[in-house]
Every structure is written in structure tokens, then in C-alpha cells.
Amino acid sequence: MTTLQFIALVSGAACVAGLVLTVVALVGTSRPAAAGPGAGRGLRRLWTGSGASRREQRNHQVLLGGAVLAGALAFLLTGLPVVGLLVALAVPGVPWLFAVGRAEQRAIARIEAVGEWTRRLKDISGTGQGLQQAIIGTIATAPAEIQEEVRTLAARLQAGWLARAALLAFADEIGDPVCDQVVAALILHLTDRGERLGDVLGSIASAAAAEVATRREIEAKRTQPRFAVRFLTGMTLATLAYGLVNREYVQPYGTAVGQLVMGVLGAAFVGLLAWVRSMSQPPRPARFLPAPDPEEAIA
DSSP, rough: OOHHHHHHHHHHHHHHHHHHHHHHHOEEESSOOOOOOHHHHHHHHHHHSSSSSSHHHHHHHHHHHHHHHHHHHHHHOOOOOOHHEEEEHHHHHHHHTTTTTTTHHHHHHHEEEEEHHHHHHHHHHTOOOOOHHHHHHTTTTGGGGGGHHHHHHHHHHHBBOEEEEEEEHHHHHHHOOOHHHHHHHHHHHHHHHSSSSSHHHHHHHHHHHHHHHHHHHHHHTTTTHHHHHHHHHHHHHHHHHHHHHHHHHHHHGGGGHHHHEEEHHHHHHHHHHHHHHHTTTTOOOOSSSSOOOOOGGOO
8 A cells, every 4th residue: 555545545535534423413312421612622523523422432532433433444445435424324314214113112101100299109108198298108119211310300309499389390301292292280289189089090090091002003003104114124234235345336436426326326325214204203292380499499
């Protein structure tokens, strides 16, 4: 390998790495990571990702490194920077495309868990305990899908948070209108101290079960478009793999015009995959409770 070829290789790998880092930084996965303002915050998010837990951040870093290495290797094998970029984008993009539907399935499981927790809260509050003690009493039996949120709610109440602020924070963490109904009923109970809380919680739990059944039925009808997403993703992987193995397949794209054409076609195909994926995703349900006010948290 000559010096000129080595410089071209390093430059191409650097371009691929820069583009991949930009795309991954803009996409994100869940919650933004807490960081300082300015450029430092952007660089930190670029490296740690948008995951809230350390495990999610570590997975993001491994995926980021794998994308850069895969893109550089593809560029080394083919000598085409656009191929390296497409391969690098495929590393984080393929899991994102194949994971279509998992977020909705998790949301359905959490709604079902909220319904179960509501029934248990109804049973414990029916024994004559106060609302705060009843919530603390549900920690041991809280469903696994929302156990962390229930533990946090109980810890906030024990730490002296106002019950309304703690409940609003709990609803904000769950992020579903079904949980909003439960929290709204509990907040109203704090205001009027009515004796029909158990009946209200029972009705909400039954409505949650009906909501779960409806969403699962709708989820089953989205199977076909989600299969299309996975099929197109598999075809993309097969095409990229064939291009890496058979250089004659990508040889017509070796010129500057060919690279431009490949880039346009690749961008159009990636956009198509993202569009098909978005069609198979349900709209985010509208919530009606406000976000918690941190200044009202402590009594």
C-alpha cells in the first residue's frame, strides 16, 4: 500500500466516522443524558448516547465503535466511501429497524401492569390504611414492568414530597393516559377524602384491561407492515454483503458520478425504510395531566 493510498484510507475512514457520529448523535434512543450546556453537552451525548442507565450508554458506545470499524473495513475492501458510510449506518440502523413494535409491546405490558397495580392498591386501601401507606404497601407486589417507578414513588413520599407532586412525577414517568386516570383519581381523593376510592380504582382497572385488549388487537393488525420493514432490511443487508464480496457488482459506482448516484439511491432507500417503519408505529397517546413542578415537590 502506497503512502497516497494510506492517506486516502485514513481520510475515508475519518469521513465515515464523522458522518456516523453525527447521525447517531441526532437519532438518540430514549431520554437525553444530563450534561452541561454548550459544546460539552453535545460531545458527551455523542459518546454516551441518550440512554438513561449505564448499561444503555455502554451498549451505545459499543454500537458506535462497531459502526466506525465496520464502515472503515467496508471502505478498505471496496475503496468506495459511500459503501463504507452505508455499512456504518447499517450497524445502528438494523437493530432500530428490527426492533419495530417492541416499544408498543412494552407500552401495552406497562398498561397491563398499571391495571394490576391499581387493583392491588384498591385492595390495600380497602383495609383502612391511608393512601400513602397503601402505596408503600404495594412495593413488594408491584408488577415488574413498573416496579422501579412504584419504588421511586414510595421513596418520594417517604422523603417528604407532597403527595400531589410525587403522583404527578409517577404519571410522568409512566407516560400513558391510563396511568393519568389512576393518578387523577388519587389526587382527587387527597382533596375530598371520599369513601368511594376503591370503586373508582376498580373501574379504572377494568378500563385498563379493556384498553390492553384493544391495543393488542390493533397490534396484531400491524404485523404485515412490520414484516415489510424486516423484509426490506434483510434485502438491504444482503445487497450490502454481496457488494462487499463481489467487487464487480459495485465497480460501476467507482467514479465520482457513480458515488453520487449510490449516495442518492442509498439515501432514498434508507428514507423508504424509515417511512415504512413510521407507518407501522401507532401515534403517541395524548396525556391530560401536567408535568410535575419541582418547586412544589417538598412540603
